[in-house]
Amino acid sequence: MKPGLLLLTSIFILFFIIARGDGESDPSIKRYAVSGHVKDAETGEDLFGASILVTDIGTGTVTNEYGFYSVSLPKGQYSLRFSYTGYESQFHKLTIEKDILLDITLKPLLETLNEVEIKAERSDANVKAPEMSVVKMDVKTINKIPALMGEVDIIKAIQLLPGVQAVSEGSSGFSVRGGSPDQNLVLLDEATVYNASHFLGFFSVFNNDAIKDVKLYKGDLPAQYGGRLASVLDVRMKDGNKKEFHGTGGIGLISSRLTLEGPIIKDKTSFIVSGRRTYADLFLFLANDENARESKMYFYDFNAKLNHTFNENNRLYISGYFGKDIFKNPFAYMKLGNATATVRWNHLFSKKLFSNFIGLYTQYNYGLGTANEDDPNSFLWTSVLQDYQFKGDFTYYPSTNHTLRFGVNSTLHMFDPGKARGTGDETIFTEYKLDRTYGLESGIYVSNDQIIGSRLTLKYGLRFSLYQNVGPGTVYGYDENFELSDSAKYSKAEFYKTYSGLEPRLGATFLLDEFSSLKASYAHSYQYLQLAQNSSAGTPLDIWFSASPNVRPQVSDQVAAGYFRNFRKNTIETSVEVYYKNMRNSIDFKDHAELLLNKQLEGELRFGNSWAYGVEVMLAMPQGRLNGWVSYTYSRSWRKFEDINDGKMYPAPYDSPHDISIVLNFEATQRISLSTNWIYSTGKPVTFPTGRAVIDGVVVPIYSDRNAYRMMDYHRLDLSLTLHQKPNDNRFKWDLVFSVYNAYNRHNTWAINFTQDKINPYVTYAEQTYLFGIIPAVTFNFNF
């Protein structure tokens, strides 16, 4: 526990420094806090990331995830400016001689074209925010992006950002800066979502109508986050309209959705419930295959949230998600789903000390079975993963120059990787069960954002993370050839293996002038959980496994630097970022690894090093009639494992050197807006045959080195046209979205197979499978 002690010491030292004060915040001067929440005037929703500027001294703060802000100032007269992109700014003149509570409601700008041009506040956060490799997207932006089958999807939207790629056509899995999909921490109201996909990944679990905003950290992870090497995707649900009852919904090609929200006690308690159900199975009768015609497949999901403001110091949020996928055909069925529940209590210990206590539960489970349960050949296979987590996060605002964050968290993981049993009375199958394993993952962190002078902002933090394997459990030992050598049993509540690490996180932002800055960051991170999956797009049959006596935690060091420049009064944002990431104890799998229902899964693992580097260039126009972004990424990602590919280095499965995204939206008239996106990326690496053997009449491939070839390059154009209703004063409003996915019908390779000709089996040829040709869709959206 020495590192823990070190961390505690550093927390005290930090407090000491801040309490003593530096040159600009003399402690002998008493400071008073101006604090409160910034909200949307129409819905009462908290605004996250609204900026508060004390114009007299040129510094300020931004609201946190709960819309809370606090600025500590010495006695005097000040003017404060509150602003948020897409909202009218407000100025307040204050005489400060005691703590002041100031809740602000900002009015959204009407989306009429001229007003947006004139009044919109241009955020300079791109240049000035003390963070890099971070993108925040709001639901309005995501809604404008043309979507596959008209299903607006957060994850598909973030895949258009520089440094982020889909792992495969249409997949919800994504790779950030060459990392694996399981290196992304996906959070929904702070609960981990272990499998964020529906329908084998073609749709994500996030129903856009229930979502408020999304923030993606691609590196430069804040100290409060840990446990994943590549990224954190922080998705937050709407709180529910505090002023009036409203509904939102839509009818699309494959699904319908409805969201209801409103106050229970005006301005104090509100709720939101949101549901979505697909009816894709209605179209199955069109399929040629009889089995497909007799099949059922659908998914549904349900989000609900309740929040209550007890008083200015106490607020409570309860939220949950539940979703399921069902597939059925005459032989078999499969069900899978996620569930999360989050309870949060915001408490202000003082106007300068904000705290948030969280209890949460998350679950991912799946089951597969045969349709006729009484048959002696019938079986049922189930798997469950569950987390119970507690977190306490604190933010302390001692002066305008310091924002101190600290907290603790602890998660109990319970893995039931698989259980298969016969279902019939006369079953031939004996139960085959992989024992439940337990792990306790904990963290404690402290960080400080410090403004030094008028140009430099530092962000420095330290996280201490701890992973403990808890009994009961059986651990198998392996020899140098990865063959089973022995096993050890551990009793209940026995801590049989502990890993820990100190994770320093550093960042600096230096303003060159009003419109440009240089930023740099360093992050050291540990990852204790990973997914046993060696297919590139991923199946729903997830098996997560943790660090253990055989598996050391993955470790990453990432450095990044960037130049950020805004043009034309912040209407054009540009940035160039470079990064280098080095990872140790990376995990890959042996050839022909058996990952499902395998008691000796750890014997299938191989360990090595991996590294990735790249440049990301972005040009964005966040507002205006023509808005969107253009980005280019050059990135490489490599692995080197002693026991894979004869020890030679090889490209990681998600290595794709060139990637271009163009996302544009044009508000053509008051009623019509047009959107398009075009993406291009180098084909993913792949292993091809370089020879063949004929065995028993079958052509057996002899392969190249791992990932020595590439798929064809991927590119695709999507278009959409949104027709809004004529402007009027009706409460009921609608729009109609026409979209086309893959507009020029590119046959993008999803899989390549080499096959034998049916007539002359000695003739072999390559065949590609593509998933989507041109797919048009229509969606009708409404709100009232």
Place this chain on the structure above:
Amino acid sequence: MKKYFIIIPAFILIITSCTERIDIELDDTYTRLVVYGTVTTDTTSHFIDLSATTSYYYNEAPPKVTGASVEISDNLGNLEQLTEIEPGRYATSDDFAAIVGRIYTLRIDLQEEINGNKTYMAESEVKEIFPIDSIGLVFQPDWGENGFYEVTCYYQDPPSRDIYMFNIFKNGELMTDTINERFVVDDEFFNGSYTNGIGVGYLDQSKEGEILHPGDIITFQGCNITEDYYDFIVTLQTETGFQTPLFSGPPANVKGNVDNGAVGFFAVYGVAYSSLVYQP
């Protein structure tokens, strides 16, 4: 069994996906010896085939390896010299049978070296086969267009861990006649149980050669194979089957049991039979 699981969700893809032929240029690699042969406890001629690897788009029958000396010996010192009955095909005498419990060694001496080697060896142990009580036929009308006949099998699985290969013959003709159609199963999910009608083979009633007529004789052959041979068959089936980004791991070479970098397998195993006459 695990293979069936992943077939289940794959049907979704039928709806939108399309497959088309494409041209991909491939490099060549060096030539390797290809060995394949099976020897069973049946008394008959058993064959070992020798050929060479080629470039992937060779598009003809592989070059045969002729003129080699091929012999099989057991751990008791018995030696069987094989004769080349057609180019690249080497046969034992017709009174040869493997005996349960013995370890057999294949030795090949080539006339000209391939990949730097003239001598290749492989070894295989013969595992004991269980007695089969009986087999049955169950019609599954919902499967496929015209339904399937499922061949069911009744026997007591012994307490040892065993791996089986199941072959179905119709009127003496092997239905699963290539290695990528072989039905192999690890008993880990039913070890020690009485296999009360476990499915061991399927006859698709919409496939010309598999349609049953009254009086057809169905013969079931159960083989107890080694784990290495099982892995060989399963990985071969994986590498020659349809691969998708959803369910397939990175491609990798099929590992055999012949030394010096040769491709292929030398398998020796015990077999047991049970038959019935089809009466609808």
